[in-house]
Amino acid sequence: MAASMLKNMIVGQNNIFRVIGYSFPHKKVCLNHYRCCTSIVHGNDNVRTEQDVKPRRPRVCRTTVSSPAHQTKDQIGQFYTVPEPIAKKVFTRGWLNPKLLQLFDTFNETSIMVRKPALEIIDLMKSANYKDPVIKYVIYGPQGTGKSTTLAHVAHYALEEDFMIIHVPWPKHIYQFPATYQESTYKEDRHDTLVESLKWMNSFRKLNQHHLEKLKTTKKCVWTKKDSSLEGTPITDLIEMGLDREKHIPDIVGMIIREVKKQAADLGLKVLVVVDGVNSLFQETTVKVAPGEFRPSSQIGLVQHFMKLLQNDWAGGAVLLTVDRNASKDDKRESDLPKYLLGKEGFAVLDPFIPFQTELYSEEEFHSCIEYFKERRWLQGEKGQTQRGIQQIRFLSGRNPYFVERACSAW
Amino acid sequence: MAAIRSLSHLLRQGLHLNAATLIPKTAPICQTRCMAQKGMTKPHPTLDLDALETTVTDMQSGKYKRKTVRYAESDQSTVLTHDQIVRKFIVLIMKGGNKDTARRIMDKTMEEIKRRQVREFHRATESQKLQIITDPRKIFNQAVNNLKPVLLVTSVKRGGIAYQVPVPCPEKRQLFEAMKIIKAALAEKTNSRIPFHEKLATIIMDAAEFKGKAMDRKIEILKNCERNRAYAHFK
Amino acid sequence: MACNMRVCQFNNIFSSTPTLKRVGTCVPRRSVRTVPRKIGIAHKLQLKDERGDQFKPEKKPLLRDILAPPVGPGIIEETRKSKPPLEKVDIAKTLTRADVIGLMQESPTSAERMSNDKDWTKVWPTAATFNWTKFPVSVTQGVKVMKRDNPRMFEKDVSLELMKIPNFLHLTDAHLDKHCNALQKYLSKWPSELSSSLAIAQHFPVEIITEDYVRSSPSIREPKSRIVTLKVRVGSLQLNARARDKLIRLAKDRYNAKTDLLTIVGDRCPRRKQNEDYVKYLLTALYMECRKVQEWEEDVKEEDVTKYRWDLSSSRKQLKKIKPDLQDTAEEIQQYKEVLAELHETESQELYDKYRESVIKVLGIKAASSGS
Numbered sequence A: 001m002a003a004s005m006l007k008n009m010i011v012g013q014n015n016i017f018r019v020i021g022y023s024f025p026h027k028k029v030c031l032n033h034y035r036c037c038t039s040i041v042h043g044n045d046n047v048r049t050e051q052d053v054k055p056r057r058p059r060v061c062r063t064t065v066s067s068p069a070h071q072t073k074d075q076i077g078q079f080y081t082v083p084e085p086i087a088k089k090v091f092t093r094g095w096l097n098p099k100l101l102q103l104f105d106t107f108n109e110t111s112i113m114v115r116k117p118a119l120e121i122i123d124l125m126k127s128a129n130y131k132d133p134v135i136k137y138v139i140y141g142p143q144g145t146g147k148s149t150t151l152a153h154v155a156h157y158a159l160e161e162d163f164m165i166i167h168v169p170w171p172k173h174i175y176q177f178p179a180t181y182q183e184s185t186y187k188e189d190r191h192d193t194l195v196e197s198l199k200w201m202n203s204f205r206k207l208n209q210h211h212l213e214k215l216k217t218t219k220k221c222v223w224t225k226k227d228s229s230l231e232g233t234p235i236t237d238l239i240e241m242g243l244d245r246e247k248h249i250p251d252i253v254g255m256i257i258r259e260v261k262k263q264a265a266d267l268g269l270k271v272l273v274v275v276d277g278v279n280s281l282f283q284e285t286t287v288k289v290a291p292g293e294f295r296p297s298s299q300i301g302l303v304q305h306f307m308k309l310l311q312n313d314w315a316g317g318a319v320l321l322t323v324d325r326n327a328s329k330d331d332k333r334e335s336d337l338p339k340y341l342l343g344k345e346g347f348a349v350l351d352p353f354i355p356f357q358t359e360l361y362s363e364e365e366f367h368s369c370i371e372y373f374k375e376r377r378w379l380q381g382e383k384g385q386t387q388r389g390i391q392q393i394r395f396l397s398g399r400n401p402y403f404v405e406r407a408c409s410a411w
Numbered sequence B: 001m002a003a004i005r006s007l008s009h010l011l012r013q014g015l016h017l018n019a020a021t022l023i024p025k026t027a028p029i030c031q032t033r034c035m036a037q038k039g040m041t042k043p044h045p046t047l048d049l050d051a052l053e054t055t056v057t058d059m060q061s062g063k064y065k066r067k068t069v070r071y072a073e074s075d076q077s078t079v080l081t082h083d084q085i086v087r088k089f090i091v092l093i094m095k096g097g098n099k100d101t102a103r104r105i106m107d108k109t110m111e112e113i114k115r116r117q118v119r120e121f122h123r124a125t126e127s128q129k130l131q132i133i134t135d136p137r138k139i140f141n142q143a144v145n146n147l148k149p150v151l152l153v154t155s156v157k158r159g160g161i162a163y164q165v166p167v168p169c170p171e172k173r174q175l176f177e178a179m180k181i182i183k184a185a186l187a188e189k190t191n192s193r194i195p196f197h198e199k200l201a202t203i204i205m206d207a208a209e210f211k212g213k214a215m216d217r218k219i220e221i222l223k224n225c226e227r228n229r230a231y232a233h234f235k
Numbered sequence C: 001m002a003c004n005m006r007v008c009q010f011n012n013i014f015s016s017t018p019t020l021k022r023v024g025t026c027v028p029r030r031s032v033r034t035v036p037r038k039i040g041i042a043h044k045l046q047l048k049d050e051r052g053d054q055f056k057p058e059k060k061p062l063l064r065d066i067l068a069p070p071v072g073p074g075i076i077e078e079t080r081k082s083k084p085p086l087e088k089v090d091i092a093k094t095l096t097r098a099d100v101i102g103l104m105q106e107s108p109t110s111a112e113r114m115s116n117d118k119d120w121t122k123v124w125p126t127a128a129t130f131n132w133t134k135f136p137v138s139v140t141q142g143v144k145v146m147k148r149d150n151p152r153m154f155e156k157d158v159s160l161e162l163m164k165i166p167n168f169l170h171l172t173d174a175h176l177d178k179h180c181n182a183l184q185k186y187l188s189k190w191p192s193e194l195s196s197s198l199a200i201a202q203h204f205p206v207e208i209i210t211e212d213y214v215r216s217s218p219s220i221r222e223p224k225s226r227i228v229t230l231k232v233r234v235g236s237l238q239l240n241a242r243a244r245d246k247l248i249r250l251a252k253d254r255y256n257a258k259t260d261l262l263t264i265v266g267d268r269c270p271r272r273k274q275n276e277d278y279v280k281y282l283l284t285a286l287y288m289e290c291r292k293v294q295e296w297e298e299d300v301k302e303e304d305v306t307k308y309r310w311d312l313s314s315s316r317k318q319l320k321k322i323k324p325d326l327q328d329t330a331e332e333i334q335q336y337k338e339v340l341a342e343l344h345e346t347e348s349q350e351l352y353d354k355y356r357e358s359v360i361k362v363l364g365i366k367a368a369s370s371g372s
Helices: A002-011 A084-090 A098-107 A116-127 A147-160 A194-207 A235-244 A246-267 A278-282 A301-309 A338-350 A363-375 A387-397 A401-409 B002-013 B033-039 B049-061 B084-093 B099-122 B136-146 B171-187 B196-208 B213-227 B229-234 C002-016 C039-044 C063-067 C097-106 C173-186 C197-203 C241-254 C272-291 C295-299 C314-322 C331-345 C349-363
Strands: A021-023 A028-030 A079-081 A111-113 A135-140 A164-168 A181-183 A191-193 A271-276 A284-290 A293-296 A317-323 A354-357 B151-158 B161-168 C207-210 C228-233 C261-266
Touching: A084 A147, A098 A401, A098 B099, A111 A147, A111 A363, A116 A135, A116 A147, A116 A354, A135 A147, A135 A338, A147 A164, A147 A271, A147 A317, A164 A194, A164 A246, A191 A194, A191 A246, A191 A301, A194 A235, A194 A246, A194 A301, A235 A246, A246 A301, A271 A278, A278 A301, A278 A317, A278 A338, A317 A338, A338 C314, A354 C349, A363 A387, A363 A401, A387 A401, B084 B099, B084 B136, B084 B171, B099 B136, B099 B196, B136 B171, B136 B196, B136 B213, B151 B213, B151 B229, B161 B213, B161 B229, B171 B196, B171 B213, B196 B213, B213 B229, C207 C272, C228 C272, C241 C261, C241 C272, C261 C272, C314 C331, C331 C349
Parallel strands: A135 A317, A135 A354, A164 A271, A271 A317
Antiparallel strands: A021 A028, A079 A111, A181 A191, A284 A293, B151 B161, C207 C228, C228 C261
């Protein structure tokens, strides 16, 4: 009775509730001060009273099963540590959010939470027939719920199973810098981006050095009047040549992809194509061609090459994609669902695919995360360890994984 | 029931409750702004949620007394990370009324301090770990305490000449002086472009260990006092 | 309150009847037109009024004078035929002020006297200016805006606004019943088949709308009156799906999907008859044209169709590449087709769960662990 009185009194005040503003496109958290009378707050389902949140059984937040192939439902919500050689390859810049990488550096270990979408994908990949045409796995979900992390988790599994990994970090970066555009000598209506092609080639080589030795070209290429490479040239040689003569790099990239597609099934090679933000492959660039007209990204050479990997006409691999709101243009960011972000064209190219949604933390996962941060000293102080403190974090973050970390950073 | 009815009656009249009369050390609940002018000289409200909740139970049992209390500021909150001293500091580094910017900088600074300490913690040996403090608030408090000057110089005019006279710094002022020292240290120009929050984090962490630019400033102040100790009797 | 009402009534009687003769000194003082404005001067100038008497400045009339004007040697003659002449009684002598007030209160207006059963058609037979004495309800017109306004200024007896606006008190149901009954003998019976608006729409699907305009101007012509609008429900044309789709595409903006109405507006000709003919011609042409099947209609592609069609979709092509042996009628594809049709319209999380199930079925994938 008196509680409701107090509630009415406080809720009726001027400054009681400041809404937490998430400025989503820039991932800034405006954690404004607010007065959270936790037992008295009205109408917010994120905050529960002390009576609602029962004291949890102490749950282990870590697991020693560090191989994704062996992880099961039991490990969902627990953190596992990625072994260092794999962490260096896959849990690095380009794969993951810089804030997360900074956290790995701070904690002196690379640990991520085992979550449902990753396990489901790994499950399907285990039983897939690599003689059949490639299966496409599309991850979508709200910001901060772990799309890129899922990619990295599955790539960990792939590395352990000795997959070849073709990673396209953020396609927008490919065509973002019009200064590097160059008209292609090989194909009309194509523009090449030298710098980005070089970058990609280097990272590809670094990741898949031991696989490249098996790959050889199947057709003769004429680079210039004097240069040509015959059938049967190993891909590593082509790459060496490309590093010497940078002009040919975009076409070499095309060559690599063509050969991979053709020979993957025959060589017994398993390929994992990872694209983070695939919806930006189906959009316009910001380069003006005519007043009001922008160059479509399909005219960029690298984009054309990567699009070929999304087709159904090859076998011996899996295609792992993320559909991200931020990869779209500003005016197309209303929803996180695949069809909206991909557009008609994108959906037609990818269909049929298997969709996976990354969600906010469940209660178990949230508390596990809190335990982990406590253990790692990211969430500290006597106040941070209390039930009330955790309630406040839960309210501030809304159980969104990214924002849980951000909320804990203030404690 | 009668007590609760009269409570609502009180609210309607715009009077305010004070839990201070129930439990000696707790303070009243947040109140309306209509008593703005009267409220300025009154005791501060509590931001302690435990105290607020005990007030509820005490209201139920009918033990309370009317007392006016000062309203809470808009940048005060009951979030457990809220610190009054940090709040004062935010106001000090604020420019042009951009409290939001100042607060963000302070948040980033706290995070930076924590990050550096936690990083060090995880790379340290077991014995070293015991000595590393990872709570940025503790470090900030320590830094501020370390920078509190015991003496200050004031200008005293005697016979047409203004003398710099050392004077004991009152406790209230010490906090402000300490923060002022940090602010002055921040204003120093450096060649490389470091983000503001990183600069501030460095200053605070150094001050907590009795070193750094802020510490130098404090020592300079004390030295100045030493130099002018002959004039101490002027005040 | 009653006092004031009566005042007005008496004023009306006295000041508004043109046939009242001015006899003797029984002239309401207000109506003397030759009164100069500066009354003081008039007196000094020894002005005389039309009767040759010494002019006396107008005094504010007293209630008792208005109620009982001083009866002089002359007699008030009333020439109105409808009412009997007033009694030639020296009212001032026989009645006191209180009596008069009592009289006023006792004799109500016809509105006040009207019983509930009164036939309204007799009270207000034709269109007439609002007469507050005949209208039995108290109505007001207007809203008090300023504090100083008299709160009674909107009452029906005081307000002139009610008289300015048109009233339709001559067109009540009772009136209309009488009109209809009078016209009955000139009319034929309404056909029984047209008993509801649905039936009317069914038998008369095409609606032609024209507008006539009345102006107060030197010319009686109105160019807008040539416009003819034709409305027809496309459903009533009984076309098959293909023809209906074609009609809608040809009609473009003229078709409203929500109401299924095709609206053709004809205004390009100078005369209404011509526009009417043109509009009917257009409907005929549309109808005939959409029923024709042309060769290029076979080449329809996915982009051309509004509704989702599996046989034209890119998903079908993709599936053919992956599983060339799978037939369109195969069981695994059914759910896939349904979900794609739904996805064409809207998107939702549940739909994607369904989509996932259907794709897994179609591709024939199985999870490694049974529990997934």
